[in-house]
Amino acid sequence: MEHISFPPLTRFAICGGTHGNEMTGIHVVRQMEKNKVVEVEDVSVMTVLSNPDAIKVCRRYMETDLNRCFTSALLSAPLNASSPHEMKRAHELNALLGPKGSPDAVDLLCDLHNTTSNMGLCFILFNYDWIALHICKYVQSKSSYGTIAVIQLVVPDSESFSLETVGKHGFSLEVGPQPTGVVRADIYNMVMETLDLIIEWLQKFNSGCTFEGGEMEAFNWTKTIDYPRDPTTHEITAAIHPHLQDNDFKLLHPGDPIFQSFTGETIKHEGEAAYPFFVNECAYYEKKIAFHLAQKVSISIPSISMQKENA
């Protein structure tokens, strides 16, 4: 694959508290604001607490999931008095960090999340964003925290829904397991180290380094599996099976146990072999998601560097 050059990446936004009960990002952003981290050699760092009202009451959201409000259609629809709190906040964040798809958008947006799933530290991004993928590769090679997965959602651009899609480039940094409402020091340290590595990469990029291309591994989302539910009450009738629990990113074969019903029966995986992730994420019960499935893919990424002025 050929070489691609990009304009400088000088405006970096770090967001926390997009979900008001995912504590790592909230404390990281507050600490960076206390430290007055605003300009680090050619990179201006902007920190944002995305949903202050939800943070105040330590809930994921007030009226609707903020991190599903950033499609182009939702951002261009007019607001009115009865628009949900989060839709109003999405418009504010789009004005502050975007507008999405415009030249005014921040160059890179990193949104900090936690999950109750045993996913370790991972990146979630959309649609072959070469800048984002190069940053993932760099962090993977430098991090002291072992395997770091990259999850890619390949969808029409108009359907990309999350806050990081407001930036020209972006990703979510998703770290778990951590219960909602809890901050763990080990996870806080992991995120702080990762942010340092991202800033280091941006500085290298802006100083003219070329980053070599090559093959890299990612998990491309394929489908979603819901819990077995009572047809009348819609309450779940089974929990994630102990064999699947905590085994995110371990290949699931047809016939492997996936649920244990509350009466003790085992329910098995019936589809093709696939990699599970977001296994038993607490916020996904209401979204009817017990876990996601992905295929492992190899992505050929181009070498990249900064566009020379007037080039």
Place this chain on the structure above:
Amino acid sequence: MEHISFPPLTRFAICGGTHGNEMTGIHVVRQMEKNKVVEVEDVSVMTVLSNPDAIKVCRRYMETDLNRCFTSALLSAPLNASSPHEMKRAHELNALLGPKGSPDAVDLLCDLHNTTSNMGLCFILFNYDWIALHICKYVQSKSSYGTIAVIQLVVPDSESFSLETVGKHGFSLEVGPQPTGVVRADIYNMVMETLDLIIEWLQKFNSGCTFEGGEMEAFNWTKTIDYPRDPTTHEITAAIHPHLQDNDFKLLHPGDPIFQSFTGETIKHEGEAAYPFFVNECAYYEKKIAFHLAQKVSISIPSISMQKENA
């Protein structure tokens, strides 16, 4: 210590959802209700979902923590229109399962809880309740789940505040780590097995078995440690230190790390050696509790059996 005899223990109440986001008890109670578990050889089993409104929205409580509403003073104070939702519910539960301290109260009350702390399965009880302690001992000897701690709160009876104190005898079954809003099959299985063992013990007791006394180990609560906080905003400025995180019930010595501040400094334990528990429980941030401390004690429990009629 001499022998003590007690009246038969025929009325057993199992409560779940006292905290509406602690999912094991909610699913256990729902499943027992589906199975129509109501009478098992001389023991009538009553199941209760304690806080249905909080369960519906998957929150700990609506207005105030239900599990702090059961002191004699609060239960005897008149309700009015502005009484918190949970205070009203406490009066209803006291009428259903108590009244506390009266001959009409259920014989045994087991309240099912989860914690985000790494406490495994443990019992929490008040003030040398011999029946409760004998049941703990029985479960410890029969359970397939390894070490089971017993935590005792020794306080004036008038200050005992939690739902299980409405029964003539009682305890909380506290199991973790499990994030709020999540049900884990392994923890569900653990609680189901424990309830079977408790019912088995009650049947043996009611059929006239004598249970030998002896020494048993418990953790007597001594004090509470809060997070370091910003004096102005009262926000926490540190997280539980990685050396303490997940190490509930492991002896903490003076000088051992207990917190890591968000700027990276280590804060050490300054008091006497003690056993920490409820380390990083999510619901305790607002209560200003980072962890509890206990002393390990040996309790001499008497042998017990059922009172013969007219004895």
